[in-house]
Each structure stands twice: as structure tokens, then as C-alpha cells.
Ligand SMILES: NC(=O)C1=CN([C@@H]2O[C@H](COP(=O)(O)OP(=O)(O)OC[C@H]3O[C@@H](n4cnc5c(N)ncnc54)[C@H](O)[C@@H]3O)[C@@H](O)[C@H]2O)C=CC1
């Protein structure tokens with residue numbers, strides 16, 4: 463076996479990067495990497511022809527503030543910079559040409575077999591690894607960017623060794639991604655940390671150093687952390703589990719607030735000023751969504767179960783259980799306030815994405831809440847400033863509560879006023895700035911909405927972004943998360 467040695471890299475450093483998976487992570491991370499490393503060629507590949515075509519067009523496949531500028535600069539080049547970002551479906555060529563390959567494919571929750579509904583489905587990762595092993599004719603650094611169960615790198619190493627061509631050496635690194643959607647570009651440009659896990663032998667450390675060089679072009683050295691492979695893999699799951707646990711904790715407290723007259727925003731402020739707790743990720747909500755929190759917490763619970771740690775598994779499972787409880791509690795409150803019948807009542811849903819500044823709807827609380835309201839016979843009109851109408855219909859088709867054609871019960875509106883016209887209730891499910899009546903600019907005209915609705919007009923704020931007092935002055939009855947509602951004695 464030829465030994466892997468960084469000095470054998472052309473120019474002694476990374477000059478060509480390939481990224482397998484042109485999704486929410488692969489696209490933005492590579493756009494920033496290419497911008498910050500103009501002398502490195504970065505090719506993002508995907509099985510999906512339509513996704514690659516979109517990345518090569520002026521309508522990118524995902525909405526993310528600041529993404530267009532990053533993509534355009536490196537993809538199209540200009541007078542002062544080369545073209546060094548490419549999107550392609552020629553996976554084999556990109557793999558073979560690169561010295562470093564990011565694996566950034568999806569790792570959803572398993573839907574069948576052992577661990578269905580809990581464990582991570584690593585089949586896309588394995589498919590990508592097998593492809594690398596089959597195609598590579600020169601040494602490669604293979605970087606796990608996807609979030610994976612701890613010790614996945616061991617499986618990757620085994621497959622690469624078994625299938626790879628004789629004399630070709632692969633070094634596997636873990637380099638989990640911590641960006642959040644909606645702030646992806648900001649997070650990538652100024653990350654809290656870059657985490658690189660490697661084997662702690664010479665080859666592993668050399669490969670980690672090569673990857674660190676790529677990031678060091680824009681990330682201060684002290685923020686580039688290196689550690690052993692397994693710690694790095696587990697640290698990613700741990701970070702998401704702890705963040706999700708904070709949200710479930712504050713949401714559990716919000717139930718206590720609603721029963722007592724305490725205010726969850728005041729509680730979050732009071733505890734968040736303790737420097738040991740800190741203020742972030744303490745915003746009570748209708749429940750966390752997104753493609754990762756639920757998936758990664760369940761994955762950690764399943765790993766714990768497989769390691770014969772049932773108490774640990776139950777602990778993490780409870781984070782997801784509270785999240786489901788929060789969505790259910792909010793839905794029941796809506797039904798109760800609307801006099802226990804929603805039959806044929808128009809309900810306007812403002813916001814369909816799982817958080818603001820993204821068009822992503824994966825695991826959005828809106829999906830299960832609307833499903834439950836449809837089951838009660840409500841007529842739902844949905845408005846979201848970014849989610850594509852086709853995406854909303856594709857999510858709604860999976861409804862359990864629908865009777866017959868779902869289009870009898872649901873309409874998708876391009877105009878917020880049309881969505882609210884004649885409604886008995888408005889439900890705010892995403893914290894888009896325009897829904898807040900606290901903002902001066904770009905906000906919707908709540909007075910206009912008040913005049914167009916049926917009475918009594920309810921607002922259920924699942925994000926605590928409205929000023930309830932002001933809306934009550936306009937005649938609304940307002941129910942927020944973790945706060946006394948309009949019906950409360952305010953003494
Ligand atoms: N979405 C997010 O904000 C974050 C996601 N992550 C993790 O990053 C990974 C990727 O997530 P997303 O980018 O959101 O997923 P995504 O679903 O948006 O993108 C994954 C892409 O990989 C492609 N793909 C799958 N198998 C392939 C193969 N064998 N060859 C070529 N292309 C293939 C798919 O067609 C898809 O376009 C996941 O493990 C996720 O947990 C980590 C941090 C943030």
C-alpha cells in the first residue's frame with residue numbers, strides 16, 4: 463500500500479474540491495468556500511438533474527439571504543476573480559479530479575427495517591462512498607459533512623478499503639456543519655467554530671491539516687478545532703440535541719405559564735441573563751421544525767438504545783415528545799377558543815416554512831397543525847412569503863385528516879389580505895418579520911385585516927411576534943404561547 467502523504471498533493475495543498483450533494487448544506491458551504499479560496503476549484507455534484515440545473519440558473523433551488531451573491535461571484539466569475547464554482551451531474555469526473563471530497567448528502571430518519579422512525583438512514587452516504595471507491599484513481603481525503611451516527615467513519619473506511627483501487631489511499635475526516643437555515647451565509651462567513659475530526663495518526667493529522675488550510679483562508683485559526691473522529695461525529699449530534707432540548711425546556715415552561723398567568727418571554731429573559739444559561743434558543747414557540755432537530759435527537763436516542771442505555775434513550779426521546787405535545791396543545795387551544803367547532807370556519811395560516819428566512823418546510827409545525835385543523839372541518843387559507851405553492855401542495859397531500867379532495871378545504875394565497883379576508887381566526891406559525899406589528903417597516907396592515915375578518919376575530923400567535931395589546935385595541939382576541947390570553951383576568 464502506497465502511503466498517503468500530503469506532500470504528494472499537487473502544489474502540496476488542496477487545489478480541487480468535489481462536494482457530493484447540492485442541497486441546503488452542499489450549495490451554500492461550497493459557494494462560500496469557493497469565494498474564499500479563489501485558487502481552488504470547487505465542483506458540487508448531485509444525482510438530481512433539476513437541482514443542478516437550478517444551481518446553474520438565476521433561480522437557485524433554495525432561498526437563503528445572501529446566497530445569490532456568493533454563488534454568482536464564484537460561479538460566473540468576473541473581471542477581478544476567476545470562475546471556480548461549478549455545479550454538475552458528472553459525479554465520476556468530479557470525484558476523480560478532486561483531492562478532497564465532501565460528502566454532503568441527506569441522512570433522513572429511517573422509514574423501514576430496524577430502527578424505522580428513529581435511526582438515521584445512511585444509505586445515501588454509503589452510496590456516495592461506494593461511488594468514490596469505485597471511481598478514484600488517486601489518493602483522496604473524504605470528508606463526512608453529513609450528520610451521521612457516531613462511528614460512521616469506520617464504515618466508510620472499511621468500504622473504501624474494500625472497494626478502492628489498489629494503491630489508492632483514502633483518509634476519512636469528520637467535519638460536521640453547524641449552519642442554521644435562514645442565516646446560513648452569515649454562519650458560514652463567521653462560524654463559531656469549525657470542527658475537524660481525524661484519526662490521530664500521521665495520515666489523519668496531515669489530512670486534517672490540509673482541510674484546516676482551506677478554512678483558514680477566512681476563519682481565525684483559534685476557531686478551527688481538531689479532535690478525534692468519533693468525538694467530532696458525536697459532537698454534532700450533541701449540539702443539535704442540546705439546542706433542541708433548550709427549546710423543549712422553554713416550551714414545557716410555557717405550558718406552566720399559560721396555567722398560572724406567568725409570561726414565558728419574561729421567564730426567558732430572566733433566566734437568559736444568567737451568563738451560565740445565556741439568552742439564545744430560548745424563544746418559546748409552537749414547536750421546533752426543520753429537517754434536523756427531530757431526526758438528530760431521535761438518532762441519538764436510537765444510538766443510546768442500541769448501546770443498551772435505555773434511560774439515556776428515554777431522556778432524549780422526551781425532547782421530541784415535548785415538541786409533539788407543544789404542537790398538540792396549541793391546536794387544542796385553537797379549537798377550544800373557537801367554541802369547540804371549526805366546521806366550515808375560515809382559518810388563515812400565516813407562515814408555512816419551519817422558520818423565517820427560508821422556504822424549507824421539512825418538519826414544519828405548520829404541516830401537522832393544519833392537518834389537525836382540516837380534520838376538524840376548518841377551511842384553511844395559507845400565506846407564506848417564500849414557500850413555493852407546489853411545495854405546500856406536496857406537503858398537504860400527505861395529510862391524514864383530509865376527507866376527499868384536500869383542495870375543498872385548503873387554499874394557498876399569494877396575498878396576505880386575501881388569506882385573512884372573512885376569516886374567524888389567524889394563526890401565525892412562522893415568525894416572518896412582515897407578520898409582526900412591532901416592526902415599523904415591511905409589516906402587514908393589521909387594521910386593514912381587522913376590518914375584513916369575521917367576528918369575534920382571533921389571533922393565535924405561535925411565535926410570540928405580535929404586540930397583543932395593540933391588536934386587542936383593534937378588537938382582536940389574542941392568544942400567545944406561554945402568556946395569559948385575552949380571556950384571562952388581568953387583575
Ligand atoms: N439543512 C441544514 O440546515 C443542515 C443539514 N445538515 C446535514 O447535512 C446533510 C445534508 O442536508 P441537506 O443539505 O439539508 O440535504 P438535502 O436533501 O437538501 O440535500 C442532499 C442532496 O444530496 C443528493 N444526493 C443524495 N445521495 C446522493 C448521491 N449518492 N450522489 C449524489 N447526490 C446525492 C440529493 O439529491 C440532495 O440534492 C444531512 O446529513 C443533514 O443532517 C447539517 C447542518 C445543517
Ligand SMILES: O=C(O)[C@H]1O[C@H](OP(=O)(O)OP(=O)(O)OC[C@H]2O[C@@H](n3ccc(=O)[nH]c3=O)[C@H](O)[C@@H]2O)[C@H](O)[C@@H](O)[C@@H]1O
Nearest residue numbers: 639640641642643709743744745747750751752754816817
Ligand atoms: O443540523 C442542522 O440542520 C442545523 O439545525 C439547526 O438549524 P435550523 O434547524 O436550520 O434552525 P434553528 O434556528 O436551529 O431552528 C430550528 C427550529 O427551532 C425553532 N426555534 C429556534 C430557536 C428558538 O429559540 N425557538 C424555536 O422554537 C425554529 O423556529 C425552528 O423551527 C441548528 O441551529 C444548526 O446549528 C444545525 O446546523
